[in-house]
Amino acid sequence: MCGIVGYIGRRDATPVLIQGLKRLEYRGYDSFGIATVGSAIEVYKKTGRISEGESGAVDLHGCTGIGHTRWATHGEPNDINAHPHTDCTGRIAVVHNGVIENYGELKRQLQGRGHTFQSETDTEVIVHLIEEHYDGDLLSAVSASLPLLKGSYAILAIAEDTQQIVAARDASPLVLGVGDAEVFAASDMTPLLEYTERVIYLEDGDVADLTHDHFAIYHGGLKVERPVELINWCVEDTRRGGFAHYMLKEIYEQPQSFYETTRASINDHVRGMVMETGEITLVACGTSYHTALIFKYLAESLCNIPVRVEMGSEFKYFTPPLHGLVIAVSQSGETADTIAALKMAKARNCPTLAITNMQGSTVTRVADETLLMRAGPEIGVAATKSYTAQLAALMQIVNLRCEGAFDDTLSHAHLAIGDVLLQDVREAVTLCSKAEHVFFVGRGAFYPVSMEGALKMKEISYVHAEGYAAGELKHGPFALLTAETPVVAICTPGPTYGVMASNIKEMKARKAPVIALGVAGDTELAEIVDIFIPIPNTHLLVQVLTASIALQLLAYHTACALQRDVDKPRNLAKSVTVE
Amino acid sequence: MQAVILAAGEGGRLRPLTRSKPKAMLPVANRPIIDYVIDALLENGIRDIVVVVGYRKEEVIRHLNRLDAPIQVVVQERQIGTADALRAAESEITDNFLVLPGDNYINAESIARIRGERNAMLVAEHPNPSNFGVVVIRNGLVREIIEKPEEAPTFTVSTGVYSFTPDVFSYLQTTEIPDALAAMIASGRRIRAIPADDWQDAIYPWDLLKLNSRMLKWITPEIGGTVDASVIRRGTVHIGTGTTVGPNTVIYGPVTIGNNCNIGPNCVIMPDVSIGDRVVLEPFTYVADSLIMSDVTIGSHSRIVSAVFGQGCILADHTTTYPSASFIEVGGRVQKEEFGAVLGDGVRAAPFTTFKNCIAGNSVTIEGGKTVVGLIEDGTRVM
Numbered sequence: 020m021c022g023i024v025g026y027i028g029r030r031d032a033t034p035v036l037i038q039g040l041k042r043l044e045y046r047g048y049d050s051f052g053i054a055t056v057g058s059a060i061e062v063y064k065k066t067g068r069i070s071e072g073e074s075g076a077v078d079l080h081g082c083t084g085i086g087h088t089r090w091a092t093h094g095e096p097n098d099i100n101a102h103p104h105t106d107c108t109g110r111i112a113v114v115h116n117g118v119i120e121n122y123g124e125l126k127r128q129l130q131g132r133g134h135t136f137q138s139e140t141d142t143e144v145i146v147h148l149i150e151e152h153y154d155g156d157l158l159s160a161v162s163a164s165l166p167l168l169k170g171s172y173a174i175l176a177i178a179e180d181t182q183q184i185v186a187a188r189d190a191s192p193l194v195l196g197v198g199d200a201e202v203f204a205a206s207d208m209t210p211l212l213e214y215t216e217r218v219i220y221l222e223d224g225d226v227a228d229l230t231h232d233h234f235a236i237y238h239g240g241l242k243v244e245r246p247v248e249l250i251n252w253c254v255e256d257t258r259r260g261g262f263a264h265y266m267l268k269e270i271y272e273q274p275q276s277f278y279e280t281t282r283a284s285i286n287d288h289v290r291g292m293v294m295e296t297g298e299i300t301l302v303a304c305g306t307s308y309h310t311a312l313i314f315k316y317l318a319e320s321l322c323n324i325p326v327r328v329e330m331g332s333e334f335k336y337f338t339p340p341l342h343g344l345v346i347a348v349s350q351s352g353e354t355a356d357t358i359a360a361l362k363m364a365k366a367r368n369c370p371t372l373a374i375t376n377m378q379g380s381t382v383t384r385v386a387d388e389t390l391l392m393r394a395g396p397e398i399g400v401a402a403t404k405s406y407t408a409q410l411a412a413l414m415q416i417v418n419l420r421c422e423g424a425f426d427d428t429l430s431h432a433h434l435a436i437g438d439v440l441l442q443d444v445r446e447a448v449t450l451c452s453k454a455e456h457v458f459f460v461g462r463g464a465f466y467p468v469s470m471e472g473a474l475k476m477k478e479i480s481y482v483h484a485e486g487y488a489a490g491e492l493k494h495g496p497f498a499l500l501t502a503e504t505p506v507v508a509i510c511t512p513g514p515t516y517g518v519m520a521s522n523i524k525e526m527k528a529r530k531a532p533v534i535a536l537g538v539a540g541d542t543e544l545a546e547i548v549d550i551f552i553p554i555p556n557t558h559l560l561v562q563v564l565t566a567s568i569a570l571q572l573l574a575y576h577t578a579c580a581l582q583r584d585v586d587k588p589r590n591l592a593k594s595v596t597v598e
Numbered sequence: 599m600q601a602v603i604l605a606a607g608e609g610g611r612l613r614p615l616t617r618s619k620p621k622a623m624l625p626v627a628n629r630p631i632i633d634y635v636i637d638a639l640l641e642n643g644i645r646d647i648v649v650v651v652g653y654r655k656e657e658v659i660r661h662l663n664r665l666d667a668p669i670q671v672v673v674q675e676r677q678i679g680t681a682d683a684l685r686a687a688e689s690e691i692t693d694n695f696l697v698l699p700g701d702n703y704i705n706a707e708s709i710a711r712i713r714g715e716r717n718a719m720l721v722a723e724h725p726n727p728s729n730f731g732v733v734v735i736r737n738g739l740v741r742e743i744i745e746k747p748e749e750a751p752t753f754t755v756s757t758g759v760y761s762f763t764p765d766v767f768s769y770l771q772t773t774e775i776p777d778a779l780a781a782m783i784a785s786g787r788r789i790r791a792i793p794a795d796d797w798q799d800a801i802y803p804w805d806l807l808k809l810n811s812r813m814l815k816w817i818t819p820e821i822g823g824t825v826d827a828s829v830i831r832r833g834t835v836h837i838g839t840g841t842t843v844g845p846n847t848v849i850y851g852p853v854t855i856g857n858n859c860n861i862g863p864n865c866v867i868m869p870d871v872s873i874g875d876r877v878v879l880e881p882f883t884y885v886a887d888s889l890i891m892s893d894v895t896i897g898s899h900s901r902i903v904s905a906v907f908g909q910g911c912i913l914a915d916h917t918t919t920y921p922s923a924s925f926i927e928v929g930g931r932v933q934k935e936e937f938g939a940v941l942g943d944g945v946r947a948a949p950f951t952t953f954k955n956c957i958a959g960n961s962v963t964i965e966g967g968k969t970v971v972g973l974i975e976d977g978t979r980v981m
Contacts, residue, residue, distance in 0.1 A: 260663035261651065261671025268663075271656040282858075430876075434893055434910040434944065440656070441618055540977075 021102075021116040022046045022088040023193070024210050025175040025184045028201020028231045032084030037073050039203075039210035040086045044069065045265070045398040046206065047592025048088035049096035053077065054103035054112035055084035060179050062112060064101040068587075082231070083182050085175040087114035090592050093122070094139030104143045106150035107135055110179040111157075113149065115142040116206055117171035117191035125167065141170075149176060158228045161185040162237070165226070171355070175204055186227040192353050192381060195219040195227060195234065197247060202229045207351075207377065208250050209396055219245045220379035248379065252396055259398075264585040266399035266479070270571050271440060274433035276404040277564065279393035280411035281429045285419065289388045292370050293419050296344035298325040300369075302334055302360040303348035306402040306474065307409060311348050312467035313563055314413040322420035331356035335363060345369045348413075350397065350405040352380025361385050374412045376405050390415075399586050401479050403571050406471065407436070407564060414560055428558045435555040439565040444572050447534045447550045450505045451573065452580040457482055458496065458531075459570070460489040461509035462519055464563050468509060472570030479588050480578035489515075489522045502530040507573070509536045509566050510544055513559065523547060534573075536566050599713060601644050602687045604758075605632055605700030606652025606674040611929040612803050614942025614959040614976060615908055620653045622700035623661060625891060626806060627813035627872050628836075628854045630661060632700040634813070639698075640667060641706035642713055648690045649700065650674050650683045679773025680758075688767050697775070699758040699799075703809060707795035712761045717782065718790040720759040722797045729801050730755035731776050733791060740789040743776040757797045802928055803940040803957065806906050810889045811870040814852035822857070829862075833869065844881070856892065880915065888919075888938075897949065904936070905953070908943040908960065916967070918952040926957065926973055942976065 022043030026035045036053045052064025057080030069088075070076075087102035094100040103112040119125070122141035125148070130136065134147045148164035149157075157178045171190035177183070186193060186204045196203035196211035196218050203211050204227075208218055219236075221227060222245070227236045236245050262268035285293075299318065301311035308330055315326040329339070331347075331354060345364035349357045352375035362385060364371055373386035376394045383389040394408035411429075418425040451457050457476055459469035470486030477484050487496055489508070500506070506526050510519040523533055524547060535548040538556035545551035552573075554565040578585050609621025616624070622632040632649070639647060645667060651658045652674040662669045674686040684697060694716060698704060704720075712720050719740060721733050727750035734742040735754060743756060760775065769778040769785075779789060800809045819834050823841035833851025837843065841855055844862030853867050856875035861867070866884045874892035879885065881898045888905045896902060897915030905919040919938030926933050939953035942960035947953075950967025958964075959976030970980060 258663065261649075261659040261673075262656070267656070268660070271660055431893065431910070437618060437909075438944075441654070 021090050022048065022206045023086065023114045023116050023173060023175055023204070024206070025085045025114075025186065025204035025229070026201070027083045027182065027184050027229050028198065029082060030201065032082050033077050033079045035214075036084050036086035037069060037077065038213070039205060040088050041069050042210040042212075043088050043206060044587065045209075045400060046088065047090050047400065047587070049091055050098070050101035051086070051088045052101045052103055052114075053079065053084055053086035054105070054114075054177060055079040055081035056177050056179065056182060057081040060105060060109055060112050060177065062103055062105060064098055064103070066096055066098050066101065083177060083184060085112065085114045085177055085184065087116075092118060093141045100138045100140050102140075102142060104138060104140065104146045106146045108150065111146055111149055111153060111176060112178075113142065113146040113174060113176045115145055116173045117189075119144060119168055119172065120170035121168070122170075145172070145174060146176075153178065155180070157181055157183055157185050158226070158237075161187060162226050162240070165189070173206065182230060184229040186221070186229060188221045188225055189223045190381070193221050194379065195221065195229070197234070200232050202231065202234050204229065207380075208252070209398075212250065212252060216250045217247050218250055218379070219247055220384075221245065222384070250378075263579070264399065264575075266401055266403060266575055266585050269397055269399050269404040270568070270575060272395070272404050273407045273440070273568060274436045276392070276394040276408045277411045277436055278433040280408045281415055281432070283391065283393055285390065285415060286388070289372060289390055290419060292344055292372055292388060293416050296324075296370070298327070298343035299346060300339075300341060300343065300364070301326065301328045301346045301348060302331045302357055302364070303328070304331045304354050304356055306406050306471060307348040307350065307354075307357070309467045309471040309474065310406060310409040310413060311346075312470070313410060313464050314417070316464035316467070317414065317417050317560065317563075318420065321417055324420060329360065331358075331360045334360035341367050341369050343369065344372060346372045346374060347382055347386060348374045348409055349380075349382050350376045350392075350394075350402055350409070352377040352382040354382070358382055358385055374409060376408065400588055400591050401475055401574075401585075406567065410564060410567075417560075425558070425560060428560055432557075432561045432564060435557050435561045435565050436568060438555045439568050440572075442552060442554075442569055442572065444552060444569065444576055447507075447552060447573055448576040448580055450532060450534065450550065451476070451482060451577045452480070454482060454503060454505050456499065456504045457484040458492070458500075458504060458506045459484060459486040460492055460506060460522070461486075461566075462489045462515035463513070464559065465509040465511070465515070465566060468563055468567050468570070469507070471567055472507060472574070475571055475574035476577065478591060479574055479585050480581055480583055481588075482577060482581070489519055492522065493525075497529070500526060500529040500531040502532070505532045505534055507534045507536070507570070508548070511536070511538055511554070511562050511566070512541075512556070520544065520547070536569055538562075599644050600646040600648065600691060600693050600695035601639050602684060602691070602695055602697050603632065603635055603647060603649045603700040604680055604683045604697065605658055606650050606655075606677050606683050606686075607701070608653040608677065609701055611801055612806075614957070615803055615806075615906065615940070616653075617943055617960045617976075618654060618909070619657045620651075620701070621800075623654075623657055624701075624800075624806065625872070625874060626703075626800075626809050626889070627817055628856055628874060629813075631703065631800075631809075632658070632661075633665075634703050635698055635700055636665065636667060636669070638704050638706040638709050639696075642709045644696070644709075644713070646693075648672060648687045650686050652677045652683070680775045681770045681778055682773045684775060685767065685770055691764050691767075694761065694763050697758075697760040697762060702758060702797060702799040703813065704757065704759060704794065705796040708757075708759070708797060711792050711795065712759060715761040715790055715792065716763050717766075717787055718761045718792050719779070720757040720794040720797065721754050721791045722757050722794045723753045724755045725753065727753050727755045730799075731758075732756075735791045738790055740779065740783065740791045742783075743779055745774075745776055754791075757794050757799075759794070759797075802933065802935070803906055804935050804937040806889055807870075807887060807904060807937065810872055811852075811887065814854060814870055814872065817852055817854050819851075823859075826863070838875065874909070902938070904938040906940045908941055908945065910943055911941050911945040911947075913945070913947045913951070914949040916950045917947055919956075920952055920954040922955045924955045924972065926955070928957075928973075
C-alpha cells in the first residue's frame, strides 16, 4: 500500500526519491509527493502516477529528503491529502505509512490549541504533534510525539534547519539502507537495491536518527544496535527488461522460483515443528489463501494430517480452538490481517511458522520460525511467481511429512512448468475477452486452483469471474449459464475425472462454451469441449502447478487483449498493509 | 558503432532441440550460442547492442536480462525473414552498425576486421556451401549472392555478418537481407567481402557436436562443488557449484559440467563433453563427445558417445548410443552423417535401449530394450 522513501547523503535528493518511489509503485498508489531540506522545506505533491520525466519536472533542492506514494485510506486521493504533510509553520515535513487510530481525538485537541489542519488525513496530526515538541531537536520532538499515537506507523520526518531524517516504526514496515556516506530509508528493500546491499530492518518501537555519515537507533530511549544484513536480491530482478509487463516476466520466472524454493534447505527447527504437530492451521489472504487451500487438499490426502485454512481477515471474529502448528502465508510478510491472526495464535501458545518472500519482514519477526520463498522481488500486482513459490514451500512441507516420497516429483516439476509456458492459449483468450462473466470450475485440489484462476482473471482483466467447486455449480450458479458465459473446467485423470467429464457434458447441454484443461493426449475430453488446453501428464502435485500457470497465461493474455494496465490494476495494492 | 543481433528465428533444421528455445539459445559448452556473439562484440568495445527476438522470445529476454551488458530488445512479431527482423530494429539505429546472426559462432578478430567498414560482409569458406548463401566475389567486392543453390559455383559463403550505414533501410524491400544487398549492388553501391577469421554455424543437430568441441577449447578450469579425492582429472575441466563427483570417476578434459549435478561413482567422462545443470550420471556410465543439456538423468552402465540430449531426458540403465551413418531426411534434404543420437526434450527410454544414428523427437518414450534407428516423431511411443 503506501510506500515511503527517504534519502540523506551526497547526491541531489530529488531524483533518488522519485526513482525510489517508482520502484515502490507496485505497492499501489493514487498520489505521491516528496519534500526536501533546501534553504527551507520544499514540497512537491501530485495526484496520479509518477511520469517518466518526473524528476526533471520537480524543482526541489537539497541532499536530504523524504517521499511517499499514497494509497488513500483517510480522505480522498487529491493534491492536499497527498504526503508529505507540513506543520503550521512549514518548518517540519512528515511522510507516514499506516493508520493512526486515535487521530480524531488528537486532531480536536490540536485544533483546540490553535493548530490549523489542511488535509483530511490521519497523518497530519503527527506533524502538528512534532511541531508542539520541536525546539530545534527533531529527534526528541519525534520521540516525544510517538507515545501519543495509537495505531500503526512508519514515519520519516525532516525539519528546516537540520540535515537529518528521523525515522520511526511501529507495526508498519521500514528498512534502512546503509551506503557510502549516504543513508536510505524505505518501506521495503526494492528502492535500495540500486545503491546498496546493506540493510537494517528496524524493530517495532525503534526510532532512528539519520545523518549523511551516521545513524543511531533508539528503542525506549536507549541506544540499541541492529544487525546490518546483506540482501541477496539484485537490481536486475526488479527490471522489466524486454518484457511487455512485469507480470509476464514473472510468469516466465516460475520454473526457477519453484526450483529454487524446493531446493532451499529447511532448518531443523522448522523440520521439528512440521514433524511433531498433530494438526496444522493456515492463515492467509488473497492468493495466499488459495495456496493454503491447495495445501489442505494435498496434506490431508497425502499425509493424513488435519488441516484448517482461515482467511486472515476473518480469523479474529471467531475464537477458534487452536492446537498445533499455525502457518501464516504472505508474500510481502506485511499483510496486516495475517499478522494480526498470527499474533492471536502466538497468544495461545501455538508454534508459529511464517512462509514469506520478504526476508526481514514483519511476519518473520512475529512468527517463531520462517520458511523463506525464493521467488525474488515480485513487482506485478497480481501474484504469479510468488504463488508458485508458496506452493513450492508448502509442497516441501507435504514432502517432509511424507518422508521424502515426492523428492523426485518436486525436483523435476520445473520442467513441466517450463512446458506449460510454451502453451498457446490464444483461442481461449478470444472467447474470454468477449465474455462478461467467466466461470472456473474444478474438483479436489483443482477447486482452489479454479478460485485462483478466477481471481487472476478478475484482478487484471476486470472480466467478472468466479471459481466454483464443480459439484456446487448445480446448487445455484447453474442458473447463470448461457451461451455467452464461458466455463473453464479443469479435468485431469484421477478420482475426479469421470464426474468432471459428466459435469462438462451438463454444461455443454446448457450451451455454455467450455474451455477444458486436461492432460496432453486426452482426445476424449478434447472432443467434447470447445477449446482444449493440454497440460503435461504428471503427478497431481505438478498438475496443480501447471493448471494454475495455464490459467495465469489465460488471464494475462485476456487482460492484454482488453488493453488493461496489467501491472497496475485499478484500485489494487500489492500488499495490503491495513486491516 | 551499434550492433544488431538477429535471434528471432527458430532454426527449424535443428528440431527437435528448438522446441522450447530458439537456436540462438541452444547451449554449447554450457553457454547459449548468442553469448559468444555478444562477447565478441564487447571485446571490440561495441556496447550499443540491439537484439531482435521472436520465436520463444521470453527465453531469450530472460537470458539477456541476466547479462551485465545493457542490451536493447526488439520484437519481430512474425518470423518471415532476416530483412524483416532488421526492420524491427530500425527505430533503435542512429549510427553505422553491424548485423550479426545470434545463432552462429563468430570470434572477436573477425568483428575487428569488419567494424571499420561502411558497407561490407564477412565471408568464409565452407565444404558444404549449398546450405548457405554462396557469394561470388570480384576484386574484393561482392558481385552476387546465390541463396542455398543446388550447384554452388564457389565454396565462399556468407556468414550473415554485415556492416551497414543507416540508409540500408531504404533497400530493405523484401523480407531477406541478401535481396537488399543485390539491390545495393544494382544501384552501384560497393560492398566489400572480408574473410572471417573464425566462424562456425550449426545447421543440423549433429553440427552442434562440432561446435561444442570447438567451444570447449575456451573453457576455464574451475572446480566448484564436491569432488572426491580419488577422482582422476586430466586436461581442462570445469565443474559448477553444488555438483558432486563420486569416487573413482575419471574425467578427461576438455569437459564442462554445470551446477548441482550428481556424477558417479565410477563414471568415465572423455573429452569434448558438455553437461548442463542438475544432470545425474549414475555409476559405471561412460560419456564421450556429447552435449547433454540440463535435467538429464542417465542410468548406470550406459555408454553415451556422439550424442546430443535435450533437456529433461530420463534414460534408464544400460542405454547405448551407437555412432553410425544412415540416410535421414531433415528439412527436405536427405543427409548422411555419422552420429549416435539426437534426443529432444523429455525423451524417456527403458533399460537396455540402443540409439543408433537416431533423432528422437520431444517426449518420445521408448519402452523395452529396443534398438532404435532413424527419425522418430515428437510424442511417439515406441513399444
